[in-house]
Amino acid sequence: MRLELRGITKRFGSLVANDDISLTVEPGQIHALLGENGAGKSTLMNVLYGLLQPDAGQILIDGEPVTFTSPARAIEAGIGMVHQHFMLVPVFTVAENVELGAESVGPLGMLRTGEAADAVREVSRKYGLEVDPDAVTEDLPVGIQQRVEIIKALTRDAQCLILDEPTAVLTPQETDELLAIVRQLRDSGKAIVLITHKLREVREAADVITVIRRGRVVAEAVSPQTPESELAGMMVGRDVSLRVDKEPADPGEPVIGVSNLSVFDSADRAIVDSVSFDVRAGEVLCVAGVQGNGQSELVEAIMGLRDRVSGDARVGGTSIVGRSTKRILGLGVGYVPEDREHDGLVGSFTIAQNLVLDSIDTAPWSRAGVIDYGRIRDHGVQMVEQFDVRAQSAAVFASTLSGGNKQKVVLAREMSRELRVLIAAQPTRGLDVGSIEFVHRRIIEARDAGVACLVVSSELDEVYALADRIMVMYAGRVAGIVEPDISRDDLGLLMAGATG
Amino acid sequence: MSDPTNNDPLMDDREASTGLSGSTTADTLHPPTELTSSVTGELRRAVLGMNLLVSALAVVLALAIGAVLIALSSPNVIESAGYFFARPLDTVSAIWQSVTSAYSALFQGALINIDALREGDISRAFYPLSETLTVSAPLILAGLAVAIPFRAGLFNIGAQGQMAFAAIGGGFVGFAISLPAGVHLIVSLIAAMLFGAFYAGIVGFLKARTGAHEVITTIMLNYIAIYFLGWVLNQDWFQREGRNDPISPILSDTALFPRFFGDGLRVHAGIVVAVLAVVVLWWTLTKTTLGFKIQTVGANASAARTAGIDVGRIWIAAMLIAGAMAGLAVSMNVNGTDKVVTAGIVGNIGFDAITVALLGRGSPFGVLWAGLLFGGLRAGGLAMQASTGTPIDIVLVLQALIVLFIAAPALVRSVFRIRAGGTEALSLAKGWGT
Numbered sequence: 001m002r003l004e005l006r007g008i009t010k011r012f013g014s015l016v017a018n019d020d021i022s023l024t025v026e027p028g029q030i031h032a033l034l035g036e037n038g039a040g041k042s043t044l045m046n047v048l049y050g051l052l053q054p055d056a057g058q059i060l061i062d063g064e065p066v067t068f069t070s071p072a073r074a075i076e077a078g079i080g081m082v083h084q085h086f087m088l089v090p091v092f093t094v095a096e097n098v099e100l101g102a103e104s105v106g107p108l109g110m111l112r113t114g115e116a117a118d119a120v121r122e123v124s125r126k127y128g129l130e131v132d133p134d135a136v137t138e139d140l141p142v143g144i145q146q147r148v149e150i151i152k153a154l155t156r157d158a159q160c161l162i163l164d165e166p167t168a169v170l171t172p173q174e175t176d177e178l179l180a181i182v183r184q185l186r187d188s189g190k191a192i193v194l195i196t197h198k199l200r201e202v203r204e205a206a207d208v209i210t211v212i213r214r215g216r217v218v219a220e221a222v223s224p225q226t227p228e229s230e231l232a233g234m235m236v237g238r239d240v241s242l243r244v245d246k247e248p249a250d251p252g253e254p255v256i257g258v259s260n261l262s263v264f265d266s267a268d269r270a271i272v273d274s275v276s277f278d279v280r281a282g283e284v285l286c287v288a289g290v291q292g293n294g295q296s297e298l299v300e301a302i303m304g305l306r307d308r309v310s311g312d313a314r315v316g317g318t319s320i321v322g323r324s325t326k327r328i329l330g331l332g333v334g335y336v337p338e339d340r341e342h343d344g345l346v347g348s349f350t351i352a353q354n355l356v357l358d359s360i361d362t363a364p365w366s367r368a369g370v371i372d373y374g375r376i377r378d379h380g381v382q383m384v385e386q387f388d389v390r391a392q393s394a395a396v397f398a399s400t401l402s403g404g405n406k407q408k409v410v411l412a413r414e415m416s417r418e419l420r421v422l423i424a425a426q427p428t429r430g431l432d433v434g435s436i437e438f439v440h441r442r443i444i445e446a447r448d449a450g451v452a453c454l455v456v457s458s459e460l461d462e463v464y465a466l467a468d469r470i471m472v473m474y475a476g477r478v479a480g481i482v483e484p485d486i487s488r489d490d491l492g493l494l495m496a497g498a499t500g
Numbered sequence: 501m502s503d504p505t506n507n508d509p510l511m512d513d514r515e516a517s518t519g520l521s522g523s524t525t526a527d528t529l530h531p532p533t534e535l536t537s538s539v540t541g542e543l544r545r546a547v548l549g550m551n552l553l554v555s556a557l558a559v560v561l562a563l564a565i566g567a568v569l570i571a572l573s574s575p576n577v578i579e580s581a582g583y584f585f586a587r588p589l590d591t592v593s594a595i596w597q598s599v600t601s602a603y604s605a606l607f608q609g610a611l612i613n614i615d616a617l618r619e620g621d622i623s624r625a626f627y628p629l630s631e632t633l634t635v636s637a638p639l640i641l642a643g644l645a646v647a648i649p650f651r652a653g654l655f656n657i658g659a660q661g662q663m664a665f666a667a668i669g670g671g672f673v674g675f676a677i678s679l680p681a682g683v684h685l686i687v688s689l690i691a692a693m694l695f696g697a698f699y700a701g702i703v704g705f706l707k708a709r710t711g712a713h714e715v716i717t718t719i720m721l722n723y724i725a726i727y728f729l730g731w732v733l734n735q736d737w738f739q740r741e742g743r744n745d746p747i748s749p750i751l752s753d754t755a756l757f758p759r760f761f762g763d764g765l766r767v768h769a770g771i772v773v774a775v776l777a778v779v780v781l782w783w784t785l786t787k788t789t790l791g792f793k794i795q796t797v798g799a800n801a802s803a804a805r806t807a808g809i810d811v812g813r814i815w816i817a818a819m820l821i822a823g824a825m826a827g828l829a830v831s832m833n834v835n836g837t838d839k840v841v842t843a844g845i846v847g848n849i850g851f852d853a854i855t856v857a858l859l860g861r862g863s864p865f866g867v868l869w870a871g872l873l874f875g876g877l878r879a880g881g882l883a884m885q886a887s888t889g890t891p892i893d894i895v896l897v898l899q900a901l902i903v904l905f906i907a908a909p910a911l912v913r914s915v916f917r918i919r920a921g922g923t924e925a926l927s928l929a930k931g932w933g934t
Binding site: 324325329330342343360366371 | 787788789790792793795796799800802803804805806807808809810
């Protein structure tokens with residue numbers, strides 16, 4: 001199926017999300033759509049998938065103009081979409097999820113349960129996707145859940161498959177497997193659209209690249225042999241450095257000391273299991289690992305956000321287990337939470353208010369419980385400039401900001417205090433290249449100023465860019481603490497549970 | 501910086517967008533937070549995110565539907581409809597007559613009696629306004645008792661019970677102790693506030709310590725308070741001597757709110773207390789760290805906890821304030837209009853308060869206007885019933901319709917074809933991952 005978008009324009013009020021975008025996807029081709037977050041990639045795909053109606057422009061399939069008023073029509077026409085956030089029912093089996101929305105029904109409306117399982121097996125075999133149709137979805141690893149989404153699209157006979165940021169939640173190994181599957185689908189004649197902002201994958205898998213920036217196509221028919229720095233430049237609109245320039249660390253005394261720290265869940269299972277490590281002043285310790293191996297819980301335990309914690313953790317000699325979050329922040333700990341939308345910001349507050357969220361009790365923001373909003377506003381204006389937050393003013397609601405700018409607000413808040421420790425969990429997840437560069441530079445600056453930095457990341461690129469030492473976590477335990485010159489393969493093995 | 505959480509079209513909708521991958525973070529320190537936000541989050545979003553225009557239009561729409569009901573309940577309209585095909589204009593004019601006279605009576609009954617004003621009878625002319633203010637005072641205060649917890653993310657259904665409990669303390673001090681005039685009133689009010697705060701504080705404490713959902717605890721505590729009040733009213737130390745029915749002694753004159761215009765008009769100093777409470781709570785919400793924290797907890801409890809705010813303590817604080825306001829609310833009746841404590845002292849005010857708080861969008865000044873509107877509707881409704889025979893139930897229906905439209909803002913928008921900024925993007929964002 002040959003899919004063509006011609007002059008697609010989509011506006012939201014005064015914002016032009018897609019401005020006259022044209023794109024052709026050939027069968028048997030992987031077409032990468034590269035752009036920063038907020039560049040308009042997802043809007044374009046939502047138009048194509050019938051979730052949004054374009055204000056201008058046309059969609060053509062094999063030369064015939066079509067209009068999709070709903071996703072059902074798009075699916076009918078042979079377009080399949082794998083969303084960034086999976087649309088699966090956790091308690092259903094794989095087969096049930098696959099047939100959901102297109103159930104095969106017998107007499108009296110009875111489900112024919114066997115057919116879906118057969119369909120899953122058939123598609124699995126045909127494209128080498130190994131999935132057990134009877135497995136319950138929530139028990140499956142994320143990578144397999146994603147395959148279920150792909151199978152779902154394929155059983156609907158999709159000829160054109162759209163993958164929206166498919167590797168955001170995958171381990172390096174899972175990513176490789178996914179790209180292999182995508183290549184196989186291409187070889188069988190499907191047209192593939194790969195939406196991403198990750199340059200490595202694009203260069204590895206794509207046949208042709210279209211780069212969009214601020215809703216416009218800035219480069220089309222780009223060859224995947226184009227160097228990464230050049231692609232990044234197109235995406236961001238200026239030269240970017242992908243490496244973080246940093247001097248070798250000059251670590252001092254240990255500031256964070258964790259020994260035998262365990263965290264238990266409500267069923268008394270150890271999510272973090274006797275973890276011990278130090279972070280010294282002036283170094284970055286990166287906690288690497290596939291998501292869900294206890295890293296998040298470890299950080300939350302250190303921040304006093306968990307109960308059921310045993311063992312010891314100290315900041316500058318003061319024990320912090322059982323202390324309130326407020327006390328811990330008061331010891332000079334800066335905290336960038338993993339989920340910035342949920343834990344880091346109040347969406348309905350202004351930027352300026354968010355910047356004082358954890359220090360509202362202290363002068364000069366308030367005296368005797370009465371807030372000095374004038375000072376908070378001035379501080380907001382100053383921080384917006386200093387941290388390069390792209391917003392009309394410091395008085396706009398945090399919810400209106402893009403991911404990168406939200407993270408800058410969180411960083412600005414945490415780093416405008418006197419710090420001894422900076423704890424950052426997944427600090428660049430979902431951010432665009434420009435913002436990643438900014439965040440990394442700030443972390444290294446903090447390190448150079450003698451702050452002990454603990455960075456949790458499941459992105460290997462980030463780990464290599466920042467770490468002075470790498471701690472790998474697997475199944476709640478420390479799989480090893482290694483130097484950053486470890487090879488990618490060895491690190492991948494540690495992350496997958498091989499003992500180091 | 502004015503009230504920051506009002507008029508926000510893009511409230512945080514992270515709750516709705518947790519995908520499968522979110523299941524690993526389920527077991528956090530206070531699991532009930534998540535539950536609360538999912539139960540009341542939708543309503544919170546609808547109410548706080550609503551703009552002034554929509555509230556005003558909800559009132560207009562309710563009045564329009566009320567007009568239909570008035571016409572249908574008018575005997576003249578029914579009679580003329582019997583010969584509609586012979587003389588259709590009769591029906592039309594009967595409808596016009598009934599609706600205009602009913603609404604005019606409602607309006608005059610709520611604000612000012614124009615005929616009496618012409619005759620120069622000032623007392624009778626301002627009787628309606630006096631009634632409106634008298635009825636509004638407890639509604640405003642009870643509305644605050646619902647609105648403040650609402651801002652902290654709690655849905656206080658318990659104003660009714662908190663008022664009933666507070667009536668015991670305020671009433672007892674009012675009739676059993678003798679103190680100088682003025683001081684006695686103040687001590688009685690403080691007693692009512694303390695009793696109310698204690699009773700509401702239980703809810704905050706249970707929520708903070710055990711995660712017990714406040715909707716359930718407040719509803720149950722309502723029963724307990726109402727029956728406890730009934731029991732107290734039958735005890736020797738509370739029941740009026742020589743009476744077998746549940747009624748307290750009459751309060752000492754020293755514990756009563758002064759009336760502004762003598763005994764002809766019921767309006768008393770309580771309305772001043774209500775307005776003062778509105779101003780104080782507005783100031784607290786917008787200018788103090790406590791208010792900042794209440795709003796932070798209400799808008800995003802996870803972020804509040806991450807920022808080192810003790811969420812449980814803020815819940816307790818919000819409930820203590822709410823209980824104190826409920827105490828003041830019942831004092832409007834105990835120390836103002838009724839001068840005694842009876843089993844029916846609370847009336848239905850604690851539940852009407854929910855409506856007032858919703859219409860007032862959880863903001864103190866919003867509650868003031870909503871309380872005045874409902875007080876006016878109540879006072880005017882009585883006058884309307886007396887002068888035109890239109891049943892006062894119409895007013896209750898109007899109130900219910902207003903809230904119905906507020907709970908479904910999309911309906912109002914579609915009726916008046918208002919385009920809400922960013923609605924398309926918002927609803928789409930919600931569609932993802934749910």
